[in-house]
Amino acid sequence: MIFKQLIEPDSNTYTYLLGCPDTRKAVLIDPVLDTVERDMNVLQELGLTLACTLETHHHADHLTGARVLRELTGCKVAYPAIEMPGCADIGVEEGTPFEVGTLLLHPLFTPGHTSHHHAYLLDDGARPMVFSGDVLMIDACGRTDFQSGDAATLYRSVHEKLFVLPDETLVYPGHDYKGRFVSSIAQEKTRNPRLGSGKTIEEFVTIMDELDLPYPRKIDYAVPGNEQCGKCPPNVPEKYRAPCDAYDQG
Numbered sequence: 001m002i003f004k005q006l007i008e009p010d011s012n013t014y015t016y017l018l019g020c021p022d023t024r025k026a027v028l029i030d031p032v033l034d035t036v037e038r039d040m041n042v043l044q045e046l047g048l049t050l051a052c053t054l055e056t057h058h059h060a061d062h063l064t065g066a067r068v069l070r071e072l073t074g075c076k077v078a079y080p081a082i083e084m085p086g087c088a089d090i091g092v093e094e095g096t097p098f099e100v101g102t103l104l105l106h107p108l109f110t111p112g113h114t115s116h117h118h119a120y121l122l123d124d125g126a127r128p129m130v131f132s133g134d135v136l137m138i139d140a141c142g143r144t145d146f147q148s149g150d151a152a153t154l155y156r157s158v159h160e161k162l163f164v165l166p167d168e169t170l171v172y173p174g175h176d177y178k179g180r181f182v183s184s185i186a187q188e189k190t191r192n193p194r195l196g197s198g199k200t201i202e203e204f205v206t207i208m209d210e211l212d213l214p215y216p217r218k219i220d221y222a223v224p225g226n227e228q229c230g231k232c233p234p235n236v237p238e239k240y241r242a243p244c245d246a247y248d249q250g
């Protein structure tokens, strides 16, 4: 498999490029509008054709690059089927593997950060990899106080869908804010201070209730924009408009 972990530094979002070496088809998991040009260059350098973009959820901290990438490459846009916007081409759901050439991604319904969140498991006979989005991060997890989030639901998703994976499964999160790239299921089960080391669901809910996080700075335009596959809404503030102005989004 061809694999690249790419970062958008303003929102500390990881975009994952997975390519099939036989067909040269690729998927981008959680692309960001701000880094579409970088992604296009990487695809070209690797001789890959973008077959589709794939979202873990409707993000609140950045606009997806899905719509612009579709305009530039003709790729399909995939979202969780449970809350698939009308602009998307493909709805994914647990139980139905998502094919990219010879690669198979297994969607895992993992609500809690949002009610429609999905992680994606790649298990191709080598070491398994799970792209955990915002439900499980390195020593952390996504917040549960916005967008249909629910702490108890997130706890159950992590314990019932992710912590049951083989210990050696590599965990590639949707974000990291401390420059870390990858973890493993064993490591998160042991070390995650919120979800691992025997923390109960009650303890987890209390931890999340007491986080007292600031209001997400891009949520007011990011969520409505992502519900349109990454179309820039009129209320994008001037300081964030550059990637919107770079592309004709007619």
Ligand SMILES: [Fe+2]
Residues within 6 Å of the ligand: 057, 058, 059, 060, 061, 113, 134, 142
């Ligand atoms: Fe998120």
